[in-house]
Amino acid sequence: MRWSARLTGAPWRVAAPADDAVALPGPRDPLGLAGPLLGPEPLLGAEPLLDLHELYDLRDLLGRLPAPVVITYGPRHRLGYANDAYRELFGTRAAGLPAEEAMPELAELGLLPLLDQVLRSGRDRSVKARSITDPAAGPGRTRCFNVSCVPLRSTERIARTARTARSAGRDGQPPPAIGVLIYAAEVTDQVHAAARLREAERRQREAAVTLQRSLLPQKLEQPAELRVAATYQPGGADAAVGGDWYDVISLRGGRTALVIGDVMGRGLRAAAVMGQLRTAVRAYARLDLPPHQVMGLLDGLAMEIDANQIATCVYAVYDPPAGTLTYSSAGHLPLMLRGPDGTVLQGEQQNGPPLGTGDSAHTSHTLRLLPGTTGVLYTDGLVERRDQDIDEGLGLLAHTLAGAVGPPEVVCARLLRAMGVTAEHDDDVAVLSFQLPRAEAAPEPVSEPVPELGPELRAMPELGLSEAAEPGVDSALREV
Incomplete structure (x- = not known):
């Protein structure tokens, strides 16, 4: 239905006066030709079809x-x-x-x-x-x-x-x-504008990478009962810097806290949020709280920093006297352990929600580690690929870890190389590797040489020895 406004009593349409000359627009003909020009023959009364030339x-x-x-x-x-x-x-x-x-x-x-x-x-x-x-x-x-x-x-x-x-x-x-x-x-102006945009993006990326590296620990703490190493690989030039981080914190009683996390998003904002969370983790670790309680405190802090920014994290505490690793995960990928015999085990899949969701339903899990065990904490850039399922990446990581022998520094390097992480990778990658020293084997008993008895000693009855008893005495001294 169409509506129009008119005054009461006014007719709907009014014809123009006969003596009023009205200028009507002519037909839309840019060539100024009357009648259609299409078709093999011009219509009656139309101008002939002209050649374009x-x-x-x-x-x-x-x-x-x-x-x-x-x-x-x-x-x-x-x-x-x-x-x-x-x-x-x-x-x-x-x-x-x-x-x-x-x-x-x-x-x-x-x-x-x-x-x-x-x-x-x-x-x-x-x-x-x-x-x-x-x-x-x-x-x-x-x-x-x-x-x-x-x-x-x-x-x-x-x-x-x-x-x-x-x-x-x-x-x-x-x-x-x-x-x-x-x-x-x-297209000179467009090319110069694109070059200026690329230069601005390059400067912003360099600032984000500088901020990211400055917020990461410059030197890892090396506990007496644990060997640790970590590496961080930013994404390629086409990928903005993310919020991956790691940390190693010494606690009372010879214990050590191992932390790795990933702030969702890219750029300076993600790096800044990462820095605040890393500082908070170091502060909460000094309270000697269980890992799941530390996660609850971090969850509340993440909501205060930015309610629209979430992060994943794993917080683990190694206790050397008990030989246990107690950890809690907030939506992060599972940790992996390689036993002394080369068997690779994966951490508990049931983890809590990511940080910043307001749901502090996190739990702690405890594992007993054998001497010589190697563990790996990592971010999603190591195993996630756009053209494959994440389970395939986890399987490849487990297969690589089974053969990655050597100190933690070598393990980190071999994992990056085997997983195809290069300088042009499309995502940030952080890897934290730790290794328990192998148990030292008990020293074998060393038998001292028995001096040869002279004729004068063999003749002494108070020693209780005789010619026939000499071989038995010699063997008893070697067992001791």
Whole structure:
């Protein structure tokens, strides 16, 4: 239903007075022709259909274009036409000469092989952001162009090929190209804007990486009963810095706290939140609270820092006298342990919610570790890939850890290499490896040599020894 407003008593429509000349717009005909021009025959009373070359002078039209335009012909791409914009940019060019002689700038831009492809395949080709030195703009100044190469075909050849194709029953095959039209659209401003944007992103990334590394421990504490090592690999140039972190904290009673976490998100904000959480973990660790209570305190702090920012974390405490590892996980990936015999075990899958969700339903789990056990804490960048399931990454990590022997530094390096983590990786990676020393084997008893008894000692009855008893005494001394 349509609504309109009118005054009470006013008619809906009012006819214009007969003597009032009304100017009505004419038909939308940019060519000024009366009647339709389409169809094989013009309609009665219409102007005849005109050829495009009669309506426009294409040479004059190309000459007025502000973009450089060149037309070549033949297999050697002889110059047939260059408009004013092209001559202003490169100077006057002699027509009829091959492109490598008449237009050396095309060879410098790498366009000659492209022209061969266009002439041979009859398909358009284009290249982007080709730099051209412009002497008129000043020394060292360049202009950037997107260059398009379009095949040109003769009208007579098109008609002849169409007739031949219809007679042979193979319509749809275009005739071969006889020339190429080269059109260059200037994109200097866009290229410079993109370069400035990349430079700004690079500076921001460098600042985030600097902040990230400054917030991580510069030197790990090395407890007496535990060997530890860690590594951090930021993502590649196309990946923003994340909030991965790790820490090793010495506690009372010779215990050691091992921490690893990952703040969701990218950039300076994630790195700043990571720094606050890491500082809070060190403060809460001094309270000697169970791991699940530390997670509850961190969860409340994460909500105060930013309710929209969540993080995952594992907090573990190793107690050397008891030989146990007590840990709690807040939505983080499970830790992995390799026993002295090479068996790889995975930590408890049932972990609590991530930090910052307000649900402090975290629990602690206790594991008894054997001497020589190697453990690994890691962030998701080590095992997650866009083209595979995370279980595949966990399986590969377990297989790699089973063969990664050596000190913790070697284990970290082998894990990164085997998991395909390079400088161009698309995500941050943090790995913390710890290792219990192997149990020292009990020293074998060393038997002292028994001095040979002289004839005078053998004759002493108070020793209770005789010639027949000498071999038995010797063996008893070696067992001791």
